[in-house]
Amino acid sequence: MSTCIHLSMKVPRPFLTSFFFLIVALILSIAIGSVFIPPVELWSALTGVTSNETFRTIIWDIRLPRTMLIVLVGAALGGSGAAYQGLFRNPLADPYLIGVASGAGLGAVLAMSVNWPYTGLGLLAVPLAAFIASLLTVYIVYLLANIGGMVPTTSLILAGVAVSSFAVSLTSFLMLRSTGEVRRALGWLLGGVSLIGWDVTLTLIPYLAIGLTALLLNGYSLNVMQFGDDQAVQMGLNVRRAKVTIVVAASLVTAAAVSFAGIIGFVGLVVPHIVRIWWGVDYRRLIPLSIIGGATVLLFADVLSRIIITPQELPVGIVTALAGAPFFLWVLRHSKNQGLW
């Protein structure tokens, strides 16, 4: 366990570097798609001077909203992943540890077994059900882990694993029963941006703004909690309140992201590690950098998912898993062991 918070940075200028990569990823995401748009046309479509309606529709109604959604989802996963790893003091923690993904999956599949009318509200049924179910699941996990007022992190993990298994098996059972909806459910569970459009993106923003801000403000608390619950209490931190705030904020942010984009794995696990290896374990820096890093990594993964078997597309959740694992192992190998855990 690290006792020195301010480690020397492997890569200088953290924020500049991360923003640079983010900009590169944004450009790639807007420029690449199944229809080739030459750079000149791309620029005129973006600045609004083009007369080519097709290119304009593709850029403004397909690529830009998708890019924005990916940025928001990636930011959510990166930020909450870093927060969870700090909260549980566990390098294997990811945003789905205490049931957000399994709850969302169950809610979504339940909603898919009903034929909702094609209205504004009816189309929101699946993401809304996923959102409510995931928050409900986290609440159940919290209740189960609550031992006389204190919520030991081990209990949270164990309760999370148990409830997740239960939810996943229920989901599988539902999928087996309604054979007509299996494909739709599977597509949702594999992760991908199915509901594209500016209204979806705008719906996400308030949840992410509230949740991510709360996480950013708890950077110091997370640093203190690295010493253990007892030590942290002795250092004057209201541990219980900090835990609840972080769990609520991280779950809110993840639930919102998952409800619209499905379950995209690996980003929340890998990005905080890479940030930690390059820029140290100070959570006041780790959280914002993981937010930016999460957005960047997911953008790159989404671009890959568009070009790897073009003109078809791979679900982005598959790309993050396939690409994330080897990349992470490579990064781990090439970093000196700085006693980060």
Next chain:
Amino acid sequence: MLRKTLLFTLLLVLLTACVAQATPTPATLTFTDGLGREISLNGPAQKVISLAPSNTEILFAIGAGSQVVGRDQLSDYPAEATNVTDIGSSFEALNTELIVSLKPDLVLAAEINTPEQVKQLEDLGLTVYYLKNPLTLEEMYDNLELVAQLTGHEAETATLIESLKARVAAVDEKIAPISSRPGVFYELDATDPAKPFTAGKGTFITQLIERAGGQNIAADIDGYPQLSLEQVVASDPAFIILGDSAYGVTPESIASRPGWENLSAVKNNQVFPFDDNLVSRPGPRLVDALEELAKLLRPELFQ
């Protein structure tokens, strides 16, 4: 001179006004689609994108094949359809950029498309018509008429429907006097040979088997149930129809499955391959399926 110019100008203005009013507005066709949405077209659609193999088959059957500018990945019938631009799979990801660049005036969706996919295309400014799956042959004829109105092929389609009805009537006539109904097992998937999947109540295959003079042994179970081999053995169907023959299942491979060799159908060589696309795509080929089933179940009546 001034008065003449003024008069002339006045006449010109009046004339233009009259002409402007006399130009007829283009005829607008309005429909309500399968999702309850209001669709309007400025005339029969000339550039159609089909999002389902059933829709592609319908479009080509009614003579609108030349108006199809894009089709989904799985559309493979008729052969001309494979030459049309592939716009992705409705089951995985539709290539929305390609769809937009083809500038269709109508996108024909089916029940395999999710409401999210329909909304996505609608938001891009495209006109999407969601064709609900028919539950009976009569509803299938209605769907043919709907698509005919959408694409301007009403006359041809009326003839097509008449000929389809005649073919069905021919089968009904020969089957009607027969009272015995042999049991039929329709296999959809037997990856686990002890628990094969079949089609049950409410599916087209059950209806058509009945119309062809047989009785689906799973006719009282809803949807697409997974039966246990014990049930199949207990019902002992006279015929086994292999809906999964496209995946390499043959009458010989059935006989080699443990427990299957004692079924009457296997012992009497009444196991037949079948093209499942005929019944899983709700279009005019359903009548082909009926005739095919009639030939298999009553070869003495149908050559």
